[in-house]
Amino acid sequence: MNRESALVWIAGKWRQSTSTEYFHSENPALGEPLPESYPISDWEEVHECIQAGAAAAEILETTPGEQIAAFFEAYAREIEASSDGLVQCANAETGLPITPRLREVELPRTTDQLRQAAKVVRDETWRRPVHDEARNIHSIFAPLGGPIVVMGPNNFPFAFNSIAGGDFAAALVAHNPVIAKANPAHAGTTKLFAEAADRALRKAGLPSATIQLIYDLSKDDGLKLVSHPLTAATGFTGSRMGGMKLKAAADAAGKLIYLEMSSVNPVILLPGVLGERGAALAEEFFVSCTMAAGQFCTNPGFLIVPAIPDGDAFIQVAAQRFASATPGVLLTRSGVNAAKDGVQLLQKYGATVLCGGEPVAGSGFRFQNTVLTITGDRFLQHPKELQTEVFGPVALIVTSADASQTRSILQCIEGSLTGTIYSGDSSADTQAYTQIEPVLRRRVGRLVSNRMPTGVAVSPAMNHGGPFPATAHPGFTSVGLPFSAQRFAALHCYDNVAKANLPPSLRNF
């Protein structure tokens, strides 16, 4: 056993894992393993997490919201105090730049989310009490009664981290304990968060198993974890293939599971707006699609551009811009292979590579900035394959004959987190918008107008969700409190119950 390996955090204690299997994170900019090793927890250890989490759940049900709010605030301060270490570690593990991304954008976003969580756990807006005084029936949202498993994605080491991000905060806002499964691509960052969370938990006096951390587990144990009788729910952000396996296991056991999976985020450029400012749009598109090497859930990976000279010019300018820029670092080695496979699949079904399309030679994990095109007619021959999400700086541009064909294309598109229409001032664009919007609207969670979909505001009005397979339930968002917390809440009705026996939040009527 590697005695230098990271400790797991179970039932309030940091301790050597009982596992004999370990993994190393890699530095994606260098393509080299990082020194620390992390255990792949065995089932015994995972099961211990579940049991300790279930015991903590019972305590948290009646823990005053104020105490959880105090934790969130202490945690935000602990994170800020640890920010140097966090950004260094996340940079080494993800290749994301320290500035502005990690230090100036993602870390403040993360602490802001935690402070918004403090506000909501304090004001209890997630509880939505309803009173029927005449009949003495009262209802309110309450915790689910068991631990929530959070499995965060690789692309936001802070803001969607299993132990600091949106799902984590949402679960705890609804007074549920969290079992965090680190994303193995940033295990060290997650450990630093856990250490900060531990200090904040102690300050707030919450149960020691309110938050637990394992770094990884076998696929089979993952299925057992999300379907275990004592597990209340799971929040997963990641690949469609992995998500669907977890979903099948959870569903069969009647367990809640929220998934954010696959999204091509269609962007439609109408003719008028291209005439007005095509070159500027090409730049905007390039920036959005290659930001963080295209590894955003809301990356604009699928454009529909009119088959007109202004559209051709847009494509040409965009492709030049993609080709001339230095490719960013991908998060993982497997991401490079997946991007290559994805591009080849699109090519196989008729798409033409205008630029890029290959891994970048060298030691880091990089893939060329890539633009592919295909005509609307050819797209419509293989719509299923040609909407495959390629996670990276890769976009497919479909040239569309007219608004009617754009509608036909969109009618083949599965659910996405976002859908975007750029329209100009012409009456032709106005008319096309009206034709296209309804078809797009019902396929996406967030409809964006005249700007790129990347950049998810942390706002109560946000929907970071959408129809399957973007998520598994189009009625919920994973960003935007208080609503994101309702995913992890049960509706509790009290019928003919004496006022003294109602929970405190229901007594004021």
Next chain:
Amino acid sequence: MNRESALVWIAGKWRQSTSTEYFHSENPALGEPLPESYPISDWEEVHECIQAGAAAAEILETTPGEQIAAFFEAYAREIEASSDGLVQCANAETGLPITPRLREVELPRTTDQLRQAAKVVRDETWRRPVHDEARNIHSIFAPLGGPIVVMGPNNFPFAFNSIAGGDFAAALVAHNPVIAKANPAHAGTTKLFAEAADRALRKAGLPSATIQLIYDLSKDDGLKLVSHPLTAATGFTGSRMGGMKLKAAADAAGKLIYLEMSSVNPVILLPGVLGERGAALAEEFFVSCTMAAGQFCTNPGFLIVPAIPDGDAFIQVAAQRFASATPGVLLTRSGVNAAKDGVQLLQKYGATVLCGGEPVAGSGFRFQNTVLTITGDRFLQHPKELQTEVFGPVALIVTSADASQTRSILQCIEGSLTGTIYSGDSSADTQAYTQIEPVLRRRVGRLVSNRMPTGVAVSPAMNHGGPFPATAHPGFTSVGLPFSAQRFAALHCYDNVAKANLPPSLRNF
């Protein structure tokens, strides 16, 4: 082909089914087939429903709420005008008494629900708009974008009917079309509702495929229906076995499905209250458990009674009361067999029959009013089997040594719609309540105090839902608008969209 068979209602037209398979409803009071026959629709016909429903969904998205409200109100009036036929038909198909049950209780409840639906579709409280004016981000709940399949249960021919009940109303409140699959045990009643709905649809000028009706379909076609790409969601109320098969199919396709399945509805009697009014409680329990021959989702089928003399006396009085009453009519022939199987299963695992336990000889579908008992110790040896729901006038009484054993028993209980505690004025009961309530609370949707769980008020504060397997999502209710409608709604966010392009319900900020 039987030319006398009922017509299906597809895409706005009443027409002969293309199917060659038919079924007859039975009169359960007489045990004889009813004259009408009903088609078991083939896939071609079902598929046509889905397509027509999808087209209607697009229209309903922008249909003014006022128009849907007018439909609900016209429909309620049409139902009232057809009430004689409805109660006669439902009585013949279900054996439920015309008075008071069908005419004075369930029919007014049904029209009241529809009028509440009119109110909510008009006031739009289900839409829950959220505005972030500073960022110009707005969100609102919207229809799901496809037809909702409603499969109602056999036990409420009116109030939970596929084409008149709670799921039907909830789906349409959220501007979704409905494909109703009749419960075959009351196909004729459902047809009468459909005819009334047709007249109301025409008056309101809604799309002709807003509501469609088939009477039955094969099990395989049922799986295809709930998982079809154009189907938006399903609301199912019925058996756990049937529900779980539909759930697996829907889940794998990423389709929403809401299920109300299995619920034993534990009732705990504390020692003090038994001393205060044990005999009155025995009567209350008898009435609730044998009402409608015990065929309520919230039937109190599982009692926990203290192993004390007052508890023994309660059991004795209750058993005498059960034994002396004439058994009611069960809804179906298969229900009699299922009750017999259920009682035998409970006996196999150690329960003792105090009274009843057998089908009643004769032509109608009747099962004896049945009370079984078992000690807490023996229950805890086979808790899984001994919490099997027996749908009918059947209750298992577990005698518990003390509050601690009651907690242990409840900890083995799966999710239920309701959980009830009867407690008296003694401090001992108050203390026991405090010990027991949290364990019960997290296992049920509605916690009831000092009255029986039957009788589900149609109130915004109601929760007719609960943890699995009572339903598949503890955060939703199927009774109580506006919340019941949110099951059938998608969250739509508008980001940077011009005010003129926002939906009307979002423009007033």
